[in-house]
Amino acid sequence: METEVITEDIINLVIARLKTIPENARLSVGNSEQMQVADIIDQVRNQTEIGKQVIETQLFFLRSLSNLPS
Amino acid sequence: MYLLVTRPKHDSVTHYLYYWAGLLVDEAKKKGLRVIDLEKTKATKKKLESYLKKQQPDTLIFNGHGSPDCITGHNNETLIEANGNAEILKDKVVYMRSCESGKVLGPISIKHGAKAFIGYDEPYQFWTQEDAIREPLKDPLAKPFLTTSNQIGISLIKGKTPKEAHADSVAVYKKEIARLLQSDAENTFLVMALMWNMQHQVCLAQK
Numbered sequence: 001m002e003t004e005v006i007t008e009d010i011i012n013l014v015i016a017r018l019k020t021i022p023e024n025a026r027l028s029v030g031n032s033e034q035m036q037v038a039d040i041i042d043q044v045r046n047q048t049e050i051g052k053q054v055i056e057t058q059l060f061f062l063r064s065l066s067n068l069p070s
Numbered sequence: 071m072y073l074l075v076t077r078p079k080h081d082s083v084t085h086y087l088y089y090w091a092g093l094l095v096d097e098a099k100k101k102g103l104r105v106i107d108l109e110k111t112k113a114t115k116k117k118l119e120s121y122l123k124k125q126q127p128d129t130l131i132f133n134g135h136g137s138p139d140c141i142t143g144h145n146n147e148t149l150i151e152a153n154g155n156a157e158i159l160k161d162k163v164v165y166m167r168s169c170e171s172g173k174v175l176g177p178i179s180i181k182h183g184a185k186a187f188i189g190y191d192e193p194y195q196f197w198t199q200e201d202a203i204r205e206p207l208k209d210p211l212a213k214p215f216l217t218t219s220n221q222i223g224i225s226l227i228k229g230k231t232p233k234e235a236h237a238d239s240v241a242v243y244k245k246e247i248a249r250l251l252q253s254d255a256e257n258t259f260l261v262m263a264l265m266w267n268m269q270h271q272v273c274l275a276q277k
Contacts, residue, residue, distance in 0.1 A: 017259075020259065021259045022257075024200040024201060025197050025199060025200070025211055025259075026082075026197065026200055027195065027196075028197075029169075029193050029194075030169055031137075031146075033081060034083065034198055053195075057263060057266045058262060060262075060265065060269070061261065061262040061265055064269075
């Protein structure tokens with residue numbers, strides 16, 4: 001995973017996007033159990049390994065917007 | 071083809087992989103292929119090594135938790151480790167549906183003579199729906215993730231090469247992503263993790 005400075009703006013952007021996900025969705029990533037959106041948001045806020053993974057996934061998507069399949 | 075599949079089922083993640091890998095076992099049997107199904111508690115290092123030594127399947131599909139240098143089975147027991155027993159993958163075509171094993175274990179297995187290795191060089195992610203855990207095959211959130219990764223196994227079972235199987239999977243990823251990006255599509259948020267998995271799916275092979 002790329003190492004980059006995670007600013008407060010990036011964290012807020014990622015959290016805003018996560019808040020649009022249905023509450024009954026669960027994410028499996030890494031070796032963790034399935035997580036609720038609220039738990040994922042906590043992980044992002046606290047910048048845990050999983051939180052950083054979620055941030056990286058969101059940023060990867062945003063950077064890829066110009067190359068999306070259509 | 072002689073196929074070996076590991077599919078433990080000891081937590082919520084492996085619960086999903088267990089059922090979706092079961093479709094590959096069914097498909098292979100339907101095609102008349104020989105299949106060793108190391109399901110649930112059978113997904114142990116001892117059984118794996120024993121089957122590889124005595125029966126010599128040529129294609130291995132692993133499902134479970136992983137890390138850059140290992141793949142695990144039942145109760146997260148290490149089945150194959152980069153600096154341990156990776157030589158048992160010699161002459162095999164390998165697909166690991168797990169986190170990160172494409173980072174170190176993949177290249178090491180090729181060094182030890184594996185014919186090909188398909189896996190992920192970053193954490194593999196998928197979404198599920200809370201009320202669908204009893205029927206993982208019908209989970210609308212999990213389906214795009216496990217259909218795209220299952221395509222690798224389906225293509226291998228059809229006799230395609232590892233590179234073709236990888237390409238077939240990427241094609242299904244692109245189709246799913248395009249479908250989810252349509253203006254009337256539900257669950258567009260799935261696209262992010264799908265793109266992540268697609269980008270980090272690696273196919274390594276002997277030169």
